[in-house]
Every structure is written in C-alpha cells, then in structure tokens.
Amino acid sequence: MKxxxxxxxxxxxxxxxxxxxxLIVKLLTDELVRRGHEVTLFASxxxxxxxxxKSVHQKALRLDxxxxxxxxxxxxxxxxVYHQAHNFDVIHSHFGYSALSYSTFSKTPTVHTLHGxxxxxxxxxxxxxxWQPFISISESQREPRLGMNYIHTVYNGIDTxxxxxxxxxxxxxxxxxxxxxSPEKGPVEAIKIARATGLPLKMAGKIDVVDKTFYREQVxxxxxxxxxxxxxxxxxxxxxxxxxxxxxxxxxITWREPFGLVMIESMATGTPVLAMGLGAVPEVIAHGKTGFxxxxxxxxxxxxxQAMKLDRHTCREYVVSRFSVETMTDEYERAYEMVxxxxxx
Amino acid sequence: MKxxxxxxxxxxxxxxxxxxxxLIVKLLTDELVRRGHEVTLFASxxxxxxxxxKSVHQKALRLDxxxxxxxxxxxxxxxxVYHQAHNFDVIHSHFGYSALSYSTFSKTPTVHTLHGxxxxxxxxxxxxxxWQPFISISESQREPRLGMNYIHTVYNGIDTxxxxxxxxxxxxxxxxxxxxxSPEKGPVEAIKIARATGLPLKMAGKIDVVDKTFYREQVxxxxxxxxxxxxxxxxxxxxxxxxxxxxxxxxxITWREPFGLVMIESMATGTPVLAMGLGAVPEVIAHGKTGFxxxxxxxxxxxxxQAMKLDRHTCREYVVSRFSVETMTDEYERAYEMVxxxxxx
Numbered sequence: 001m002k003x004x005x006x007x008x009x010x011x012x013x014x015x016x017x018x019x020x021x022x023l024i025v026k027l028l029t030d031e032l033v034r035r036g037h038e039v040t041l042f043a044s045x046x047x048x049x050x051x052x053x054k055s056v057h058q059k060a061l062r063l064d065x066x067x068x069x070x071x072x073x074x075x076x077x078x079x080x081v082y083h084q085a086h087n088f089d090v091i092h093s094h095f096g097y098s099a100l101s102y103s104t105f106s107k108t109p110t111v112h113t114l115h116g117x118x119x120x121x122x123x124x125x126x127x128x129x130x131w132q133p134f135i136s137i138s139e140s141q142r143e144p145r146l147g148m149n150y151i152h153t154v155y156n157g158i159d160t161x162x163x164x165x166x167x168x169x170x171x172x173x174x175x176x177x178x179x180x181x182s183p184e185k186g187p188v189e190a191i192k193i194a195r196a197t198g199l200p201l202k203m204a205g206k207i208d209v210v211d212k213t214f215y216r217e218q219v220x221x222x223x224x225x226x227x228x229x230x231x232x233x234x235x236x237x238x239x240x241x242x243x244x245x246x247x248x249x250x251x252x253i254t255w256r257e258p259f260g261l262v263m264i265e266s267m268a269t270g271t272p273v274l275a276m277g278l279g280a281v282p283e284v285i286a287h288g289k290t291g292f293x294x295x296x297x298x299x300x301x302x303x304x305x306q307a308m309k310l311d312r313h314t315c316r317e318y319v320v321s322r323f324s325v326e327t328m329t330d331e332y333e334r335a336y337e338m339v340x341x342x343x344x345x
Numbered sequence: 346m347k348x349x350x351x352x353x354x355x356x357x358x359x360x361x362x363x364x365x366x367x368l369i370v371k372l373l374t375d376e377l378v379r380r381g382h383e384v385t386l387f388a389s390x391x392x393x394x395x396x397x398x399k400s401v402h403q404k405a406l407r408l409d410x411x412x413x414x415x416x417x418x419x420x421x422x423x424x425x426v427y428h429q430a431h432n433f434d435v436i437h438s439h440f441g442y443s444a445l446s447y448s449t450f451s452k453t454p455t456v457h458t459l460h461g462x463x464x465x466x467x468x469x470x471x472x473x474x475x476w477q478p479f480i481s482i483s484e485s486q487r488e489p490r491l492g493m494n495y496i497h498t499v500y501n502g503i504d505t506x507x508x509x510x511x512x513x514x515x516x517x518x519x520x521x522x523x524x525x526x527s528p529e530k531g532p533v534e535a536i537k538i539a540r541a542t543g544l545p546l547k548m549a550g551k552i553d554v555v556d557k558t559f560y561r562e563q564v565x566x567x568x569x570x571x572x573x574x575x576x577x578x579x580x581x582x583x584x585x586x587x588x589x590x591x592x593x594x595x596x597x598i599t600w601r602e603p604f605g606l607v608m609i610e611s612m613a614t615g616t617p618v619l620a621m622g623l624g625a626v627p628e629v630i631a632h633g634k635t636g637f638x639x640x641x642x643x644x645x646x647x648x649x650x651q652a653m654k655l656d657r658h659t660c661r662e663y664v665v666s667r668f669s670v671e672t673m674t675d676e677y678e679r680a681y682e683m684v685x686x687x688x689x690x
Contacts, residue, residue, distance in 0.1 A: 075445075076473055082450065
C-alpha cells in the first residue's frame, strides 16, 4: 500500500524527549515500512525514519528560535501533501484540524487520528467535517454529541523491547509518578497518596510555561527531597529505570485522559498502576490484574497495599498482547483497508 | 461577473476604527455591487455589506474574548470559499498566505492583493506559490528577488465624499500626525520637526501592545499637552477634523510603508503632506504639488514653510482623480479580466 503519514511539525519524529504523538508516528511508520508498505512521512526535516521523508523546514519548529508563524509551515506542508495525494492509496493524518480541512480537497481518503482532547473551539471544525473518517485512540475519547464518523478505535502501542521488564521492584519500595506537572495529571494528589501511606514518591516530568505558577505555589512546597522527590524532566532511559524499579505507579488524573501512554509504559516494565477511573483509564488497565481503578483519592490510598502485590509478569504480558506496536499497526492496517474498500464501492 | 471577496476575520468589514484592509474591502465590494457584479463577501459575521455575506463566526475575532485559536475559523472559512469556488468567475483574496495555499486546489482563479510587508518567514510561502496572480498596492511594495507573478498594481482608494475638503486651515496653524504610535511611523521624528519649527503638533493613533514600552519611554516624555498633544485613538470624524484643520500633515516614516492611506486621507481634505521618501511615498505624493518628499529629518524641517503654502485645491483634486474608490475599482476589474482571459486561453 502507498501510505502518507502526516506528523505535527512542532517536534521531531521521534521526539527528543516528550512528544507522545511523534513517538506513535515513529513506531507506526517504521513498522509499516517493515511490513513492505511504501510509506512517505511528512514531518520536520530533522526526523529519523525508515520511510521516505518530506519536509518544508530543516528542524522541529520548537527548536528553531526564528519561528514566529508556525502556520506558514503548516500550510506549505499540507499543500505539499495534498498536491501529491494522487500518489498515495491512503493518507494518515496525526496533524489535527488543519489537515482535516485540507483533506476535503482530495479524492485520496485521509484517516484522521485524534490524539488530543476536544475544546469548545476545535469542536466547531470537527463538526463541520464530521463525515471524514476518524480514528479514536480510546472509546472514551469520543464525544457522541459531535456526530463524527469514527471508523475504528486504535490504542497506542509501544516498542516493548525498550521497556525492560523487572521482576522485582527496588528495595526500599517507592511509588512513581511520571507526567507533566500540571493540575490535570494530579501531582498534588500523588503526593497526598504517598504521604498517607508513608511510602517514598519519585516524580518526573516537565513543567510547561503555563504550569510554572501551579508548580511553584502548589507542588514545590510539598517536595522535601526525602520522602517526596522531584527529578525534573528525565531521559527515556531514566524514565524506564524509574518506572521499572517502582513498586507501584500512580496515575491520579483529574481530567479525561484520552489515552495515557505512561500507564502502558509502566505495566510493560512490570509495575502495576493505581489510577483514577477517568477518560481512557478503564480501557487501559485490567482492574484487579494490572492495577486498580478508583474513583476517589481515599480509595486510591486504601488500595495501595493490594496494588503493590499484583503480579508483575501479568502486567508485562498484558501490554505485550494488547499495546504493542504490532497490534497497533495491525489495527491501523485494518482502518486503511476500510476506507479503501469504501472508496472502491 | 461572479466575484468572491475574502476579507481577514480579525476585524469587521468595515472596521470599527483602525483597519485599513477591511476599509478597502468594504469600499471595493460595495462599488462592485453598484456596478452590477454578483459579489459574495467572506468575512466576519458582523460585517455590513451590499454583497451577499458569508461567515463562519458571528463576530470579528478581535472582539470575541472566547477566541483562542483563530486558525480554526480561517480554515473553516477558506474551506467554504474553495468548496464553492466553481460558483465564482474569480476570487479576490485580501487574506494573506493561508488563502494562497488553499487557492492552489481550485480551478477558479484567485487574485491575491498583498496589503502588508514581507518578512523572512512569510517570504517562504510567497516563493512557494510565486506563480499565483498577485496584485501589489504600490510598485515599491514588490520584492523582485521573490520572483512573484504580479499582474497589476492597484493603489488604495478612498470614498472622497467622507473626507470633507477645507479650503483654509484652522488658525492658529498646527501640524498633524495620524498613525500607530510605533517606531516605524516616526512619532518621535514628528515631534522633532514640530519643536524645530515651533508649530503645535496634534497626534492621533492607537498604541499596540507591542509598542507600549516605546510609547512610555520615548514618546510620552516629549508630550507636554501644549505644543505637543496626543489625542489617543480617534474616531473617523475626529480624524477628518484633525487632518482637514491642519496646515500640514507629517509622515516621517522610518520603514518601507507599502502604501500609506493617511497620506491620501490628508490630501483629500486639502492638507498637503510632508513625508520621508521611503516605500510607496514617491508614488502617493506629487512632489512640489501635494507635498514634499524628503530624505532626512533636517530637510523635512527646512521644507515646512514651503509645504504649508501648497495649494489645498490641488491636493484634493489629486486624490479625487487618482485615489478614488472608482479608480481603484476600475483597476481591480481590469485585473479580474486579465486572469479570466488567461484562464480561457
């Protein structure tokens, strides 16, 4: 199959550090190439891929201080994609609403994976083009009231090979928290759970500019560097070490997480996950097997001892069988075939 | 002729106060309708026009505090325009580079009027689509090195009826400055000229957020409320009164002004213009007749007495014959015919 993949331009493929979308694009694209598809990746010029790379700027926009108007590069990239659309059987966009609008000018079908959340503003354009083929990354991500033409749900997958399994957690036991230090990820809630149980908590994740005040006022005062440690933004290797050594990973989110990559990263290393049951959480954790799904912080505190005892092999196997790159790619291939069949009939 | 006009969405057509592009769109659109064309105006939903209005949001984006992602509305508007492009003979865009990219997906020709200046970033997309038909608003606005397909230059026009002619300036005599209070418009230079000549200076114009520091540090200390007065942002009526009563309007710009609407507004009221010879200035002022074109501030100071003596009727007639809505519309009709002829051959 001749496939175009469109990645956001803000971050490189694969991302230098944080960048869930670009990581998924990397894994999917390389696996499609491995399976014999002819893949063209439209992405930032510094991307690394087994596919044919096409770009309009040599660097990830995030890394270039001269970038004042990212829209210019988006329009140029999308014009490039859709001017050569006839060369592809299917176009797969991870780009968001701009590609949605451009794709309506092409006969080649585009499937749109939505990686983020809806906002009162972006809902307008999704409604406007609701008839386009969409893929959700979880069932809970869908908003039925928008009436969008979802053709499939494809869960994110990871390369389980780079998340080394650890059969026993490090001693003394500690809890892990990995994610942006922002209210919706629940770092304050994680600290509350750690304090109530007396277990050490190791936290890692970046602090976005918009979250600096939140960090300074609500998180930093609770970090004592002993029981509650904040390691800053960590590398992939450090993250794997942090997760695999933990006795339990906390995921006390306060919003409707569309997927939650860190849950599968943790389980892949063998570490079960104790999570708040919002958004995609019930689709990602096997309750009572690879973690527990709770609805209050009090319940999460109560469940810590039981969650720590869950079988680490089960966690690992669960991810390998359900959230691998291979499974994700199988499902995307099915989605591509669906839109192609529809086009031919 | 069936014509679509695409206006920026940030400001209403016509603008509430400041908004040169939206004013030109208003005048051109209504005059085309008056001449019997079937015109559809794509603009903000609160626009007022004799044409058929199509919009994607009920308000000018600038006036709606809920607007966080203007790009959403731009994409929806441009998709609307180009999905119905087959209903038009010609599309005329005042929208900038986004419409440039979209227009390449349509068989209906789009002529693009560039109202602004080039930047190192937007040059990239103009080069990319250099073969599209462009209209410059002055000869000096063009950048030959970009190799763009300019089909015509059309000077801005104004409704001379709303700029009442005043045969004698107000006594005691004063100088006028109308424009954004920003370094490129030369407010500090205007004050320097006024001080050197001893004449009072009345200044009006908005202060953009980016220019607040410039105003506070470099302009405000020079305003004494007596000889040097700053009136803030004024209404159209106040602007006409300010210009028509002046003995001379100063236009001491420090950048390549692409057109300079205030020069023709001033001359329409009878007031000559003393200007720095940058950008479009030599194309807009008749040197020695409706103003003087200088190349240093010292020369401008020296020319004030002579400039004050220029004939006010000549100034008025010059604008009526060269920069009226009728002339502008004649020239745009010619441009539309050019692209249509090219399409048919």
